[in-house]
Structures are given as C-alpha cells and as structure tokens.
Amino acid sequence: MRDVVTQERAVSLVEALLSRRQQEVPPLASVPVAVLDVEEHALGWLVFWQSVEYIRSREFRKMLLGAGPYLVDRQDGSIHHIPATTWACEDWEALYLQQIKGIRPPDPVKEERCPPLAIETVAGPTW
Secondary structure, three states: OOOOOHHHHHHHHHHHHHHHHHHHHHHHHHEEEEEEEEEOOOOOEEEEEEEEHHHOOOHHHHHHOOOOOOEEEEOOOOOEEOHHHHHHOHHHHHHHHHHHOOOOOHHHHHHOOOOOOOOOOOOOOOO
C-alpha cells in the first residue's frame, strides 16, 4: 500500500494542475487562480480554489462561479474535480466511490431482507 498523501502534497498537486490548466487553456491565463482552502475528508483532501483577486479582496464580484473543489485521493494522489453543482446538490461521495473506485452502493432490497431464522433444538413432549 502506498503512503498516505499529506495535506501539503495535496496542495502541491492541485497547484501544479491549476498552473498547467492556465497554460493549456488561454482564456484561463487572464484570471490567476490559487488554492483558497483545504479540508481533510475520509476519501482524501478537498482543495478549494478561487481567483487570486477574490482571495485577496473577498469581494463576491471577483469570485469565480462554478469553481468546485478538487478531491485529492489520500491513497494514490489522483486528482478529481467535483463540479460545483455536484458539490452543492448531489451525493458526490457516492458518485466518486461508484464512478472512480468502482464501489457499488448497498442493494436496498438485500438490506431489507430478514436475517435467516435460527432453528432451535427443543426437547420432545414430556408426557
């Protein structure tokens, strides 16, 4: 098993990704971005990013809309963007586990079944 990805490593990975994206997509080059916040999560590190202008001023008009966080997987360091609409409105954790990790959610029908009845040995009639 690989080492667990540290918070510092997660930030470094996202900063490198943001830098590459700004170089690869010309319209993004005009809006410098940086890491705003980091939260530890059971699946890894949630790295929130935003425009540098917003980070400095905290003026909402300088905020990028739709800039959902990145999840840096704590086991392998892979980076996954969580779209803002998914972050706000959907169960992003379940989607990540199913689509990225291949872990299927529990079967609700199977969960509702009664456990098998235990057969108890009973003595016969004592007449």
